[in-house]
Amino acid sequence: MNDEVDGGWASSAQAWIVEQGEEGDYGRRAVLDAPMLARIEGRSFARALDVGCGEGRFCRIMQRLGIRTTGIDPTEALLARAKQLDPAGDYRPGRAEDITEEAQFDLVVSYLTLIDIPDIETAIVKMATALRPGGTLLIANLTSFNTANMPDGWRRDGDGVARFSIDHYMEERPIWIAWRGIRLQNWHRPLSTYMTLLLNQGLQLRLFTEPRPTAGDPAQIARHLRVPYFHIMEWQKPA
Ligand SMILES: C[S@@+](CC[C@H](N)C(=O)[O-])C[C@H]1O[C@@H](n2cnc3c(N)ncnc32)[C@H](O)[C@@H]1O
Numbered sequence: 001m002n003d004e005v006d007g008g009w010a011s012s013a014q015a016w017i018v019e020q021g022e023e024g025d026y027g028r029r030a031v032l033d034a035p036m037l038a039r040i041e042g043r044s045f046a047r048a049l050d051v052g053c054g055e056g057r058f059c060r061i062m063q064r065l066g067i068r069t070t071g072i073d074p075t076e077a078l079l080a081r082a083k084q085l086d087p088a089g090d091y092r093p094g095r096a097e098d099i100t101e102e103a104q105f106d107l108v109v110s111y112l113t114l115i116d117i118p119d120i121e122t123a124i125v126k127m128a129t130a131l132r133p134g135g136t137l138l139i140a141n142l143t144s145f146n147t148a149n150m151p152d153g154w155r156r157d158g159d160g161v162a163r164f165s166i167d168h169y170m171e172e173r174p175i176w177i178a179w180r181g182i183r184l185q186n187w188h189r190p191l192s193t194y195m196t197l198l199l200n201q202g203l204q205l206r207l208f209t210e211p212r213p214t215a216g217d218p219a220q221i222a223r224h225l226r227v228p229y230f231h232i233m234e235w236q237k238p239a
Contacts, residue, residue, distance in 0.1 A: 006074065007116060007185035008176070013077035015181030017055050024057055027112075030215040032140050032230055033061070036111065039138055039207065039234055041065060045107040049130055051096045051123075052113030056082025059089060067107070072099070096123035103132045110139045112230075114194060115147060115186045118174075121197055128201035134239035137203060143210070143228040147188035150175040154223075164227045198235055207234035 003011055023029050036058075045067050050059050053071025055078045062069050063086075072094035073079050082091045096110075097119045108127050117123045127137055148166040157163045172189045198205075209232045213224045 003183070003185075007118070007174075008183045009075040009116075010077065012182040012184055013075055013081075016078065017081050019180060019182060020055060020057060022057070026216060026220060027230060028057075030213045030220070031211050031224060032111070032232070034214060035209060035211045035232055036109075036138065036140055037061065037065075039136075039232070040067070040107065043136075045136070047105050048107040048109060049099075049101070049105040049127075050109045050111065051099070051127060052110065052116060053082060053091065054078045056086055056089060056091060058109060058111050059091070060086055062107075062109075063089070070105075072096075096126055099126035099130050101130045103129070105130050106132060106135050108135065108137045110137070110141070112140055112142065114139065114141045115188075116184070118187065120187070120189065120193070124194075124197040124201060128198075128203055128237060131237040133237055135237050136206075137198075137235040137237070139233045139235070140230060141194070141233070142186070143231050144169070144189060144191040144194075145228045146230075147175070147186060149227075150186060150188060151177050198233075201237075203235035203237055205233065206236050207232065 019025055024033060048062050048067045048069045050069055050071040053059050053073050056071050059069040059071045071082060071091045074093060074095045079091050079093060082089060096117050108131050114120060131137060145166055148169045149164055154162045154164050170190050174185045174187055176185055210228060211230060211232060213221045
């Protein structure tokens with residue numbers, strides 16, 4: 001598969017599987033998992049769709065809460081890994097833009113996938129359509145402040161102090177980023193792009209948080225406190 005076509009996912013899949021392990025990478029393990037789970041636990045979600053499920057880690061977590069999960073992802077090698085770890089699980093090849101289910105799911109999850117999806121307008125329409133009335137769309141995303149820094153990342157200023165610069169914030173664009181054998185295309189979009197598309201679906205915002213790290217070495221924690229990394233949004237489809 002040509003990297004330009006799939007955003008680098010086929011070429012990066014094996015390194016991605018190593019990076020995530022069973023516990024997830026730092027952002028998932030120490031920042032996002034707990035607040036994401038707090039929005040799911042104890043609620044009566046029977047069926048969930050995990051859009052861009054990758055190697056299925058969050059599907060497996062939701063299943064442990066008694067939720068019937070369907071994971072979709074366009075990257076074959078990641079789906080194969082999901083199937084290997086969870087042979088009875090429901091994992092299907094597919095892109096968010098091509099979801100065909102209508103009003104089927106109590107919960108639709110997008111766990112760090114909005115930045116990977118090229119046609120975000122269609123994808124958000126499809127995610128909202130897949131929800132049954134009253135259902136919940138739970139999103140974890142890289143903040144737009146963060147993606148506006150890509151691909152330069154942190155840089156040292158003249159005094160040797162690490163600085164994080166945001167630029168071209170209003171300009172929607174694909175950006176290639178690379179680390180530890182992974183090379184992927186992410187999309188930077190202003191936050192208003194996502195908010196407007198979600199509001200246009202008639203979804204109602206129930207929660208917006210910017211979670212803080214709960215673990216990690218002091219440098220990792222400091223980085224996440226200095227700069228916005230992630231946000232979590234919970235949207236509800238009116239009943
Ligand atoms: C950053 S990973 C997140 C994977 C998983 N949700 C997690 O948190 O570990 C992004 C995932 O989105 C998938 N993806 C890429 N393009 C997509 C699209 N158009 N629709 C749905 N998923 C897509 C990739 O294959 C990859 O598994």
